[in-house]
Amino acid sequence: MARNYFTPPVLSLRFIPVWRRNYLVWKKLAIPAILGNLADPMLYMLGLGYGLGSLMPSVAGVPYITFLAAGTVCYSTMNSATFEVLYSGFSRMHVQKTWEAILNTPLTLDDVVLGELIWAATKSLLSGIAILVIIWALQLQASFWLSLWIIPVVVLIGFCFSGMGLVMNAVSPSYDFFLYYFTLVITPMVLLCGVFFPVSQMHPVLQNIAQFLPLTHAINLVRPLMLGNIPTQVWLHVLVLVAYGAVGFYLALGLTRKRLLS
Amino acid sequence: MxxxxxxxxxxxxxxxxxxxxxxxxxxxxxxxxxxxxxxxxxxxxxxxxxxxxxxxxxxxxxxxxxxxxxxxxxxxxxxxxxxxxxxxxxxxxxxxxxxxxxxxxxxxxxxxxxxxxxxxxxxxxxxxxxxxxxxxxxxxxxxxxxxxxxxxxxxxxxxxxxxxxxxxxxxxxxxxxxxxxxxxxxxxxxxxxxxxxxxxxxxxxxxxxxxxxxxxxPRELIAQHIEPCVTELYGDDIAHWRDNFAAQLCARHENVGETLFCYSRDGAALMQNLHTQTHLRYLHRPASLEDVFLKLTGRELRD
Missing domain, CATH: 3.40.50.300 (P-loop containing nucleotide triphosphate hydrolases)
Known part of the structure; x- marks a missing residue:
């Protein structure tokens, strides 16, 4: 009798102790962790934005650093969520057997995976906000009040890429496997979705492909907010991000149940 | 309950x-x-x-x-x-x-x-x-x-x-x-x-x-499956000893590598015999759960 591992998630507030566990570990190394997470995207943003930007007249009608700032928020949030569920999540699931310890308590795997999802989204929110603070300090945003709307979008981006990354975590035999995800999914997405240059610069076929990728929709929300405009087709973009995250979470949960509970 | x-x-x-x-x-x-x-x-x-x-x-x-x-x-x-x-x-x-x-x-x-x-x-x-x-x-x-x-x-x-x-x-x-x-x-x-x-x-x-x-x-299982006394004999001459005495002095015996395991009800006659066999090394002990376990699951390796 084959059990169906892909039944709907059973969600409960029992995920909170899992979230708190990860938060407590993070808190011990919070300052170096924030600086470490921030340094890389910030250097790219400032280096390329001012360095490369000085060679360009303007991109999409604004200075390159301003254009790049919105991309960096999305890119940094995506990376933070992805790294957390892939490398840290895999440590907890496979290497340290933290999940196994938790499953011997009244918590279920559904609680654990939900806790990981929400934790990774939380951590990526911190990364997104850290970049935003730099952006505010440099006054790169057109309107401070409008740019505050970027914060809920960052939550959505974190949710989306945590859900997607958890699928990789569920099927990975080792850390090395994650390299495929980065080279085949994350890096192409960064290049195709308008982080560094407008999607409109690409061949129409690539532009069409980009419309199906979640990072494009993240940037379509964040960039107008950075440039002082209200985004168009807000619900479409929100829906795509939610759908990628939710489908990812559902698949990840089913695959993880199959991996650990069979 | x-x-x-x-x-x-x-x-x-x-x-x-x-x-x-x-x-x-x-x-x-x-x-x-x-x-x-x-x-x-x-x-x-x-x-x-x-x-x-x-x-x-x-x-x-x-x-x-x-x-x-x-x-x-x-x-x-x-x-x-x-x-x-x-x-x-x-x-x-x-x-x-x-x-x-x-x-x-x-x-x-x-x-x-x-x-x-x-x-x-x-x-x-x-x-x-x-x-x-x-x-x-x-x-x-x-x-x-x-x-x-x-x-x-x-x-x-x-x-x-x-x-x-x-x-x-x-x-x-x-x-x-x-x-x-x-x-x-x-x-x-x-x-x-x-x-x-x-x-x-x-x-x-x-x-x-x-x-x-x-x-x-544990005691029940030992009583049920194994004779109360176990004697383990080691040495080069155990084959000779086995052929001469095992059937007469042991309820049951088995050879495992270089060791002969003898199972007996009280072991008194066996011990008396062994005292005279100075060239043999032996260990006389009560039957244990390990004897039961090995009897029931066999001695070959499981991996």
């Missing part, structure tokens, strides 16, 4: 049947042993009983709750000591208790109140703030054991609790187990050490190829 019972459990992976019709019942206050060679289905049985995996068929009841359907409620009263320590390496001893207690929904105050007794149980009374990586292997094992008691469980699962421990640590572990039994806790234990099972278990089952092949109290 039965704390945990299972009827006719079956679990297969592909064409391989790992648990094949296991029925058992564990009474309150008992120490119940689950023995078997590697690959016999012990770990899968434990996972089924805990409700971590669903059986292909059969029923499980823990504290009157159906497993795995109501395993969340049942596990509230259960503590588990896993085979391999899975303490949180990023946390101190104290933090390990706090974090683990929260998984049971306990408040910080409840956990804090239990911590001194848990530290004492683990023999780590002044190490509350120690980091996990600074603890020795034995300390980690004791801490894992104490952590499983954070919710004051009524039923404790221990999966090979003393594997890799030195004799001192093992005796300490046994004392801890007896203390829990004296408090009326129920224990279910897997082990490869027959001496451990013989000392601790009120009842035990031997599992092989997914089936129960023996069940009872």
């Amino acid at each position: 039965s704390v945990l019972s299972a009827q006719n459990l079956r679990k297969s992976y592909g064409t391989q049947t790992v648990v094949d019709g296991v029925t058992l019942s564990i009474e309150k206050g008992q120490c119940f042993g689950l023995l078997g060679p590697n690959g016999a289905g012990k770990t899968t049985t434990l996972r089924l009983l805990l409700g971590l995996i669903a059986p292909d068929s059969g029923q499980i009841q823990m504290f009157g709750q159906a497993i795995p359907q109501q395993s969340r409620a049942a596990r509230q009263r259960v503590g588990v000591v896993p085979q391999l320590d899975n303490l949180d390496p990023d946390f101190s001893v104290l933090e390990n208790f706090m974090v683990y207690g929260r998984y049971f929904g306990l408040s910080a105050a409840d956990i804090t109140a239990r911590v001194p007794a848990l530290l004492d149980f683990a023999g780590l009374a002044n190490r509350a703030d120690a980091k996990i990586q600074d603890l020795s292997g034995g300390m980690k094992r004791r801490l894992t054991f104490a952590r499983a008691l954070v919710n004051d469980p009524d039923l404790i699962f221990l999966d090979e609790p003393t594997t890799g421990l030195d004799p001192q640590a093992r005796h300490l572990m046994w004392q801890g187990l007896r203390r829990l039994l004296n408090q009326g806790k129920t224990i279910i234990l897997t082990t490869h050490f027959m001496e451990e099972a013989e000392r601790l278990c009120d009842r035990l089952v031997i599992l092989d190829h997914g089936r129960l092949i023996a069940e009872g109290a």
Whole structure:
């Protein structure tokens, strides 16, 4: 009798102790962790934005650093969520057997995976906000009040890429496997979705492909907010991000149940 | 009253049947042993009983709750000591208790109140703030054991609790187990050490190829399957001795490598004979659970 591992998630507030566990570990190394997470995207943003930007007249009608700032928020949030569920999540699931310890308590795997999802989204929110603070300090945003709307979008981006990354975590035999995800999914997405240059610069076929990728929709929300405009087709973009995250979470949960509970 | 019972459990992976019709019942206050060679289905049985995996068929009841359907409620009263320590390496001893207690929904105050007794149980009374990586292997094992008691469980699962421990640590572990039994806790234990099972278990089952092949109290099983006395003979001349005396002096005998095992009712005649055979080395001892185990599961290696 084959059990169906892909039944709907059973969600409960029992995920909170899992979230708190990860938060407590993070808190011990919070300052170096924030600086470490921030340094890389910030250097790219400032280096390329001012360095490369000085060679360009303007991109999409604004200075390159301003254009790049919105991309960096999305890119940094995506990376933070992805790294957390892939490398840290895999440590907890496979290497340290933290999940196994938790499953011997009244918590279920559904609680654990939900806790990981929400934790990774939380951590990526911190990364997104850290970049935003730099952006505010440099006054790169057109309107401070409008740019505050970027914060809920960052939550959505974190949710989306945590859900997607958890699928990789569920099927990975080792850390090395994650390299495929980065080279085949994350890096192409960064290049195709308008982080560094407008999607409109690409061949129409690539532009069409980009419309199906979640990072494009993240940037379509964040960039107008950075440039002082209200985004168009807000619900479409929100829906795509939610759908990628939710489908990812559902698949990840089913695959993880199959991996650990069979 | 039965704390945990299972009827006719079956679990297969592909064409391989790992648990094949296991029925058992564990009474309150008992120490119940689950023995078997590697690959016999012990770990899968434990996972089924805990409700971590669903059986292909059969029923499980823990504290009157159906497993795995109501395993969340049942596990509230259960503590588990896993085979391999899975303490949180990023946390101190104290933090390990706090974090683990929260998984049971306990408040910080409840956990804090239990911590001194848990530290004492683990023999780590002044190490509350120690980091996990600074603890020795034995300390980690004791801490894992104490952590499983954070919710004051009524039923404790221990999966090979003393594997890799030195004799001192093992005796300490046994004392801890007896203390829990004296408090009326129920224990279910897997082990490869027959001496451990013989000392601790009120009842035990031997599992092989997914089936129960023996069940009872250790003394009963020994009496049922093995003659009371076992004499092990070693040396070059055992073949000669065997051909001349074994049939006459032993109820049963078997050759295992360089050793001849002789099983007898009282062994007096055998001992008298051996006193005259100065060239033979031998060990005369009462029959043990290990003899039963090897008789029932065979001597060939299992991997």
